[in-house]
Amino acid sequence: MSFSYPILPTGHLLAIEGLESPHIAALLDLAESYALLNRQGKTQRDLLRGRTLINLFFEDSTRTRTSFEIAGKRLGADVINMSVSNSSVNKGETLLDTASTLNAMNTDLLVVRHAQSGAPALLAQKVTAAVINAGDGTHEHPTQALLDALTIRRHKGDLRNLIVAICGDITHSRVARSNIHLLGAMGAEVRLIAPPTLLPAEVGRLGVTVFHDMRKGLAGADVVMMLRLQRERMSGGMVPSAREFFRFYGLDMEKLSFAKPDSIVMHPGPMNRGIEIDSAVADHPTRSVIGEQVEMGVALRMAVLDVLARSLRRHA
Numbered sequence: 001m002s003f004s005y006p007i008l009p010t011g012h013l014l015a016i017e018g019l020e021s022p023h024i025a026a027l028l029d030l031a032e033s034y035a036l037l038n039r040q041g042k043t044q045r046d047l048l049r050g051r052t053l054i055n056l057f058f059e060d061s062t063r064t065r066t067s068f069e070i071a072g073k074r075l076g077a078d079v080i081n082m083s084v085s086n087s088s089v090n091k092g093e094t095l096l097d098t099a100s101t102l103n104a105m106n107t108d109l110l111v112v113r114h115a116q117s118g119a120p121a122l123l124a125q126k127v128t129a130a131v132i133n134a135g136d137g138t139h140e141h142p143t144q145a146l147l148d149a150l151t152i153r154r155h156k157g158d159l160r161n162l163i164v165a166i167c168g169d170i171t172h173s174r175v176a177r178s179n180i181h182l183l184g185a186m187g188a189e190v191r192l193i194a195p196p197t198l199l200p201a202e203v204g205r206l207g208v209t210v211f212h213d214m215r216k217g218l219a220g221a222d223v224v225m226m227l228r229l230q231r232e233r234m235s236g237g238m239v240p241s242a243r244e245f246f247r248f249y250g251l252d253m254e255k256l257s258f259a260k261p262d263s264i265v266m267h268p269g270p271m272n273r274g275i276e277i278d279s280a281v282a283d284h285p286t287r288s289v290i291g292e293q294v295e296m297g298v299a300l301r302m303a304v305l306d307v308l309a310r311s312l313r314r315h316a
C-alpha cells in the first residue's frame, strides 16, 4: 500500500487526540490488510529487517506487550523486551538516562508503557526512535482504541452514527479516553455508563452522553464496551463492593438484552469476571468479540510499526 500523505505526521503514536479521521481510516485499512495476511499465515519479514524494536514496560501487560512482540517479529524486526523489574530503573536511573541508553543502542522503535501520564511524550522528545504509547497512566492507550475500531468496523462497517456504550471505570481508563477521541473523530455516538464516582471531572467537555442507569444507557446500543475496575489506581472506596458493582454495572445477558439484538460486546482485558462482566456474556459465541480484539491487536500493531518505520526510512 502507498500513501500520498504521512499517516502519523509526528513520526510517533502518542495519542489519538490530534489524529484526524483520514489518518485513522488509513491506519485501519492497512491493519485490515495485515489481518488478512495473518489469517493466511503470511509474514513480511523484510519490512523491518535490521530495525530494533524495544518494548519498555514500566507497568504489567500481557496482551499489549506480546502483541507488539509478535507484530515486530512478523515484520522482521529484532525485538527486545525490557521490563522494569530487571532494568536499571530499579536502581534509580531516571527516565531521561534510560532515553540516552536507548539512543546509544540505536533503537528504531520504542514501545512504552508507564504509570505516569505523559511519560511516552517526554521520552519522544529525547530519543531518536519513533515512540509508541502503549498506555500512560490514565491518559491514553492509542493502539487499543485503534484495534477496537478495527474490530467494530469488521462487524458493523462504517463507524459513523453507531451507538457505542462505554461502561464501568471511566475515570481510570486510558482505553476509554482514547476510544472517546477516536469514536468522536469517526462520527460515532458515544455514551458513558458509570456511577458518578467513576466518571472524570472533565466529562462535560468530552462530547459524550452520560448515563448512571445501565439499562437506559444500553438501550439501542450497537457496541457495548466494558472496562475493568482498576482498583490499583483507586485511592479510596470509589465502589461499595464487587457484588454491588456487578448488580448495577456488571454486564449480564439480562442487561445486554436492552442493547440492539445484534450488538457486539468488547473488553480490552484483563477481565474481572463476575465484577464488570458475566462469563455468559464474555464467552458468548456470537455477541462477544473479545478474542477477535486480541487478534486484531497484532494486525493493528503491525500497521503502526509499518507506518512509523516508513518515516524512519525517510529520515535515515
Ligand code: NCD
Pocket (backbone or CB within 6 Å): 063, 064, 135, 141, 144, 174, 175, 227, 228, 230, 268, 269, 270
Ligand atoms: C488496558 C490497559 O492496560 O490500559 N489493558 C490493555 O492494554 N489491554 C486496560 C486495563 O488494564 O484494564
